Amino acid sequence: MITKPSPPSEIVNALRDGLPENEPLLGILTGDEKGEREVLQVNRVGLKDVASGNWRQQQSVGWRFLAADGNKSGIIVNVAAGANGQPPRVSAVRRGAYVLKIIEKVRNVPVPSPAAASNVELVVLDIPGLVEMFWFRGNGPEDGWTVSYNTLVRELAAQPFYAIADFFATAKAIAVRRLQQGDGLPPNTMTSG
Numbered sequence: 001m002i003t004k005p006s007p008p009s010e011i012v013n014a015l016r017d018g019l020p021e022n023e024p025l026l027g028i029l030t031g032d033e034k035g036e037r038e039v040l041q042v043n044r045v046g047l048k049d050v051a052s053g054n055w056r057q058q059q060s061v062g063w064r065f066l067a068a069d070g071n072k073s074g075i076i077v078n079v080a081a082g083a084n085g086q087p088p089r090v091s092a093v094r095r096g097a098y099v100l101k102i103i104e105k106v107r108n109v110p111v112p113s114p115a116a117a118s119n120v121e122l123v124v125l126d127i128p129g130l131v132e133m134f135w136f137r138g139n140g141p142e143d144g145w146t147v148s149y150n151t152l153v154r155e156l157a158a159q160p161f162y163a164i165a166d167f168f169a170t171a172k173a174i175a176v177r178r179l180q181q182g183d184g185l186p187p188n189t190m191t192s193g
Contacts, residue, residue: 002111002136004122005041007063007079011088014079015065018090025075028067036068038106041123042078043137047130051175055168056141062091064124066103074099105149109134112145112161120144129178130171131156135164 012030019026027033044061062081068074076099080091109122115136125135131151138144146167151157155174162170 001119002115002122003120004039007039007041007065011063011079011081014088014090015077018079019077019093023075025067025069025073028069029065029075029077035070036066036074036100036103038066038103040064040066040106041121042126043123043135044126044128047127047175047178050127050130050168050171051179053168053172055171058125058141061126062088066099066106068100068103072097072100074103076102106134109147109149110160112136112147114163115145115161127171127175130175133167138164 016026016030019029023029025035028035028037031037040063041060042062042064043058045055045058049055049057060081063079065077065079066074074096076092076094077090078092079088082088106122118136118138120136120138123135123137124132125146126132131148131153133151133156134147134149136145136147142165144164145161146164147161148156153174155170156167
């Protein structure tokens with residue numbers, strides 16, 4: 001069975017508090033009004049952790065809320081989990097008609113046959129400086145399957161899905177290369193913390 005984790009109330013409250021009261025899609029984002037809506041937990045692992053083989057250090061870093069109305073107006077809101085004693089907060093907002101297409105992609109993620117026969121959760125796996133993927137998460141950081149979407153990394157687009165350990169084995173060499181190149185990313189995006 002495939003499920004999606006539900007955000008805790010403090011995340012939904014941070015979403016409400018972080019957007020203006022007159023935000024037209026706020027009710028859809030929070031689930032208080034009908035409309036096209038998806039919510040995904042976002043897990044992150046740092047590029048250095050991937051390169052060193054220490055990819056099991058994945059952390060839940062927040063939630064991604066996607067909403068669209070009948071006029072095809074859409075919004076994506078990232079809510080960062082609280083860290084270092086700080087409360088959760090809205091960390092990014094994007095708008096556009098393309099949001100409905102992303103919602104459709106979330107609803108139609110190809111399910112690897114092993115995942116279909118398991119109890120898994122659909123979440124986002126983010127590796128800043130490398131890729132963001134869907135992750136059918138099993139019982140722990142070493143369990144599950146990744147499914148790429150819109151990646152420009154040829155080596156990772158070569159297969160429709162990977163067992164999580166196989167994905168990180170493939171990603172390791174790419175991560176090492178990216179770190180050697182520097183890729184111009186700020187240092188804080190290269191670590192898991």
